[in-house]
Amino acid sequence: MKRATAQNVAMEAGVSKWTVIRAFTPGASITEASKAKVLEAAERLNYRPNLLARSLATNSTHQVAVLVDDFANPHKLPFLEKLTASLQAEGLVTMLININQHYNHVHAILNADQRQVDAIVLFGTAFRDEMLTDHKLGRGGPPMFVLARDSQIEGVPAISCDAVVAIAEIGKHLLERGYRRPGFMAGARTLSTALGRRRNFKEFWRTALGVELVEMSAERYSAEAGAQAARDYLSKVAPDDRIDVLMCENDALAFGAMDVARSEFGLRVPDDLAIVGFDNAAPAASPAYGLTTYEQPTDQMVKAAIDMILERAPRETVNFKGELVVRDSA
């Protein structure tokens, strides 16, 4: 059965279609009598306005494209939950776009643009800045934002957790606990801008103690990749030459690294090797891991993103301060 349109309801109620529209427009000029008549007819025909047609006419879809590429990170899920809930509370709907080998940023952005989304959020996705600057997609297209990641791109504000402050806090804590031989595990190496944490961490130790950071990198941001990177390092370096603390770019890597250190090399954490993560993903709190990590202020970040989308706040890069969560692993 075909859906009823305003025109159908109008016939049924014996009025014009514009009167029907008015009955469904809050604050429109219409008498109680005709409104009741229309609503009753609408009920009978099971009519509800077609938002597609409305979007076309008003030039606003109330849809926001959210691009995600890192589904291996358990931290994404609660973050995504908050983001979608907050968007929905503002009457916005989430178009979730999975960025992968078969569907890259350019595909995604062009498609979202053609669908007339109100905004595009790059949610922690890994991309080379040139990709966005080359394709001048800005031209009258939807505004773009980078969430939970840095961005140096002109006209694309970033909403993120202040990496400088975060690393300083973590570094200070590790220094106080007496760690002296730091290591850092990064995820996918290819991305210039994604490496803020590594750079800051390296700088910290150089300045504080004059020591060089031992760097390793995982293929991807996942526990398996973290496990493999840790395995490579630990099997290559003799116990006495090893680092005493490993900071991982995110918790997923840290879980993998900790698993390998404990079960494959018999190391005690933190006594033989301390481990620090980043994100405070759910398993970090479990006694099985007890991971010392850094929690991003996701509520603030989500709020800020939405304020920018709705133009309630200036569209410019902002950084929020997170919080060090000290547990057993360091």
Next chain:
Amino acid sequence: MKRATAQNVAMEAGVSKWTVIRAFTPGASITEASKAKVLEAAERLNYRPNLLARSLATNSTHQVAVLVDDFANPHKLPFLEKLTASLQAEGLVTMLININQHYNHVHAILNADQRQVDAIVLFGTAFRDEMLTDHKLGRGGPPMFVLARDSQIEGVPAISCDAVVAIAEIGKHLLERGYRRPGFMAGARTLSTALGRRRNFKEFWRTALGVELVEMSAERYSAEAGAQAARDYLSKVAPDDRIDVLMCENDALAFGAMDVARSEFGLRVPDDLAIVGFDNAAPAASPAYGLTTYEQPTDQMVKAAIDMILERAPRETVNFKGELVVRDSA
């Protein structure tokens, strides 16, 4: 700057707007010459077709609403990754809808319907069947599907993992390992249809050994809720009277239960208490948990769902066989 329309490109290229449209319609009747002319003009004006207008005219949005309510379950993330990737491979886009206190199924379904989505997928969400049957939303609205959960609802096919087979396999395994005093931890208790696993498990033990299942239930489907439920049980029941194996309705609950059993009650898993989960979420594979669990055939399920959405397969309830993953915990 306003976006260019087909009309603008037509002026620029010196043709009619229908010729422009044809240049962007694969297989349309148009000479190479005018196509080239149009594409060049389009490039100059940065034109790309407005999919909103197309959707309105063709009565098809290529959008699929995916409703999710259980963001505490880490298993959701990789599943969602597959689902979105597969939808995108078919040219469909995912509208991710977060079901919670402030935004229930009726809201979500009505909204998705108004946005003219091509299909609605209830992805493992908890709802009372009446909710869907009362509101006769089917009337010309988009087809609905239940994914990764049972459904008895007329006209709403379910794509799920065969609970009977799954529970039989798990039960058989536990029986062989010599467990004799089974317990079951369910998530949110309110849902009649969601309790298939519990019912089958109960039935299994009754039939096999004539023993009664010890039942407990968590507030929600999360590690914290699982931890609390386990804590309640273990602190209430003396060691000698306790169950020897606990099957949890999903892995999230199992992680919480295992954490509490080990770290708060000093129990060895599986010696003092064996634990079984369901889903094979990522942490289950970690040596920190080594959880025996049951893996749903997510690839098959996703494929089946998409085949139904695209009407490449009959729209009827299907069950797939999963696989028992035996690890250390049972």
Next chain:
DNA sequence: ATATTTTTTGCTACCGGTAGCAAACGTGCA
């Protein structure tokens, strides 16, 4: 060269709403 067929192009009508103007209506007041 003309007639016929095929391909290409342009056209009207339509998808289901919105914006804002103009006519119709009802009411209060002289």
Next chain:
DNA sequence: TGCACGTTTGCTACCGGTAGCAAAAAATAT
């Protein structure tokens, strides 16, 4: 009773495409 005024209703034009028919142009046959 007539006029001014505010409210309600209906109207045209539009958002940016699609469908399918008719006219024009190009290709082929006679």
